[in-house]
Amino acid sequence: MKKKILVACGAGVCTSTVALQKLQAKMAEEGLADQVAYGQCSVADLPMNAENYDVVVTTSRVEGDYGTPVVFGLPFITSIGMDDCVDEILDILEL
Amino acid sequence: MDTSLIFLDVDFASKDELFETMSGWLFEHGYVNDTYQGALARRERQFPTGLKIPGHQLAIPHTDSECIERPGLVFVRPRKPLVFQEMCSGDLVDAEMIFILLVKNKSDQMPLLSGLMSRFNDRALMDRLSSEKNPEVIAELLKSCVKGDAVCLS
Numbered sequence: 001m002k003k004k005i006l007v008a009c010g011a012g013v014c015t016s017t018v019a020l021q022k023l024q025a026k027m028a029e030e031g032l033a034d035q036v037a038y039g040q041c042s043v044a045d046l047p048m049n050a051e052n053y054d055v056v057v058t059t060s061r062v063e064g065d066y067g068t069p070v071v072f073g074l075p076f077i078t079s080i081g082m083d084d085c086v087d088e089i090l091d092i093l094e095l
Numbered sequence: 096m097d098t099s100l101i102f103l104d105v106d107f108a109s110k111d112e113l114f115e116t117m118s119g120w121l122f123e124h125g126y127v128n129d130t131y132q133g134a135l136a137r138r139e140r141q142f143p144t145g146l147k148i149p150g151h152q153l154a155i156p157h158t159d160s161e162c163i164e165r166p167g168l169v170f171v172r173p174r175k176p177l178v179f180q181e182m183c184s185g186d187l188v189d190a191e192m193i194f195i196l197l198v199k200n201k202s203d204q205m206p207l208l209s210g211l212m213s214r215f216n217d218r219a220l221m222d223r224l225s226s227e228k229n230p231e232v233i234a235e236l237l238k239s240c241v242k243g244d245a246v247c248l249s
Binding site for chain 1: 138141142143144146147148149155157158159160182183184185196198201205208209212213215216
């Protein structure tokens with residue numbers, strides 16, 4: 001079964017799209033492209049979507065417990081510390 | 096090279112004044128509708144867009160596509176840095192460069208967004224953008240960030 005990653009930002013349009021694209025590229029580099037599936041939404045829609053995913057990657061501040069681990073995806077925007085961020089996601093997904 | 100969306104050494108007292116002035120200009124020039132200013136300010140309060148990269152601090156304010164009439168990338172270098180909050184952390188950022196993203200259609204504009212954001216770790220480019228005095232050169236540099244055709248650098 002594929003692991004599911006939900007990428008979120010303020011509107012679910014701009015920075016989450018960039019984060020998603022870079023994450024997909026990184027997963028392909030790791031040879032894991034076939035093992036993960038993605039979703040994208042706004043932070044406002046996280047409460048109703050998060051439970052269906054294994055990890056949430058967000059470029060915005062979020063509060064509250066969605067029952068799903070949250071990783072801050074700022075490194076996908078700045079490209080700084082991106083590998084550590086990918087490692088953190090892979091650890092959570094046990095890949 | 097079109098330099099109409101490049102604003103160098105402009106005096107702004109604050110981020111709010113930047114938003115007000117730029118929203119007015121963008122509205123007058125047909126880039127945004129009359130909901131843009133309010134939406135932009137609300138978005139920035141709720142979801143800050145400041146970023147810290149090695150040697151530089153910047154911000155990428157943006158808001159919903161519904162407010163945008165014409166896509167584009169606005170580059171503002173204020174005379175004095177403007178205080179923003181950092182994305183995620185909410186820490187204060189003294190933004191010396193502000194990239195205002197006018198995103199109308201996310202699939203069409205992915206080359207611009209990902210191209211720009213993939214260059215934030217390019218120290219030489221960021222140093223140049225923060226100091227270059229010729230708007231033509233800045234327009235060229237921004238265009239070079241976009242891979243393939245410059246879809247929305249109008």
